[in-house]
Amino acid sequence: MVVKTKESAAPFVPEERKLPVLAQAVQKCRGCDLYKNATQAVFGEVDGRDGGAKPKIAIMMIGEQPGDQEDKQGRPFVGPAGKLLDKALEEAEIDRSKVYVTNAVKHFKWEPRGKMRIHKKPGMKEINACRPWLDAELETAKPKLIVALGATAAQGLLGSGFRITQEHGKVQEVDGMPPVIATLHPSAILRAQTDEDRHAQMRMLVEDLKEAKRVAGG
Ligand code: SF4
Numbered sequence: 001m002v003v004k005t006k007e008s009a010a011p012f013v014p015e016e017r018k019l020p021v022l023a024q025a026v027q028k029c030r031g032c033d034l035y036k037n038a039t040q041a042v043f044g045e046v047d048g049r050d051g052g053a054k055p056k057i058a059i060m061m062i063g064e065q066p067g068d069q070e071d072k073q074g075r076p077f078v079g080p081a082g083k084l085l086d087k088a089l090e091e092a093e094i095d096r097s098k099v100y101v102t103n104a105v106k107h108f109k110w111e112p113r114g115k116m117r118i119h120k121k122p123g124m125k126e127i128n129a130c131r132p133w134l135d136a137e138l139e140t141a142k143p144k145l146i147v148a149l150g151a152t153a154a155q156g157l158l159g160s161g162f163r164i165t166q167e168h169g170k171v172q173e174v175d176g177m178p179p180v181i182a183t184l185h186p187s188a189i190l191r192a193q194t195d196e197d198r199h200a201q202m203r204m205l206v207e208d209l210k211e212a213k214r215v216a217g218g
Contacts (some may be wrong), residue, residue, distance in 0.1 A: 007032040007129040015214050017140040019044070019051035022133070026106055032129035034107035036120070040074045042066035044102025044137050048075070051100060051141065058098040058216040060143035060178075061085075062107065062134065063185060064152040065122050071108035077101045083106035084186040085149075088202065092209035104153045105130045127156045138177065145216040146178055147209070150185025158182065169208040171215055179215060 002036055006016055009031030014021055023043040029035060046055060061077075069079035082101075104127050110117040122130075138146075147156040154162050156179055158172055164182050172180045184205050190199035 007125060009130055009132040013132045013136050015163050016210075017136065019055060019137070019140055020138050022140065023050045029106070029133070031132070032107075032126050034109050034126055037047065037110065038066075038107040039071045041106045042070045042074055042103065043106060043133075044076060044100050044106070047097045054098050055100065055141055056098060057100045057141045057143045059094070059145050059147055059212055060100045060102065060138065060141055060148045062153040062157070063101070063103045063149045064121075065103050066106070066108045067119060067187070068108070068110070068117050071110075071117075076103055080190055081185065081187040084097075084202075085191060088186065088205045088209055089160055091206045092213055094209060094213050100137070100143060102134070102137055104134060104156045106133055122152065123174075124156075124160075127152065131156070131175055145212055146180045147180040147212050148180055150188060153185075154180075154182035167210050168204065171207055181208060181212045181215065183212075 009029050012025065012029040012031055014025045026041040026043050029041060046057060063077065066076060067081065070076055077206060089099065105122045109120045109122050111120045114216065136151045146157065150155055153165055154164055157174065162182065168183045169181060174180055184201055186205065187204065189198055189201045192201055
């Protein structure tokens, strides 16, 4: 009988807690099958840089997974959703140089539609497999606060029963982690059906980020 071992990034995560070391090591991760169809792993960064050896990070923002552009460029939040996040951070007057952005899953999961690569939501199996990278980022970056962007990140940290519509913008305490505030993923705002919805959702994201700034100490 062949026993399939549980998928996990754990054997691929180095012990050294330095962001540049982790960012390099993630490229060799085979902790689940997602690396097979992705261009590269996309690790977290601070304002376009790898965070350096001694990062000063107030807020860690965690999204779902890299998108098409992120997969090609090897950087998180550089596509349309990232541009919207930058705008929201600016409106909330958050210092971008103290914000680390990353994703719950480091490889792009997609399915083909014609010539396009369409985003496919990662499952709990992949989120759990990738968790050791997120834990290593948290241990290294030591943020004062986590902002979970969207349901995948929020439920991965706060449990599958967590509902952003009801609990967004409120501080959640979790054992062994900095406080967490969950809010909308900017890609949800890009998918809004009407201008009215889009503006309302953007207002919600900016207000939640203002609260995050207050909790993280400005
Ligand atoms: S998604 Fe995460 S666990 Fe899976 S191969 Fe990529 S880095 Fe490893």
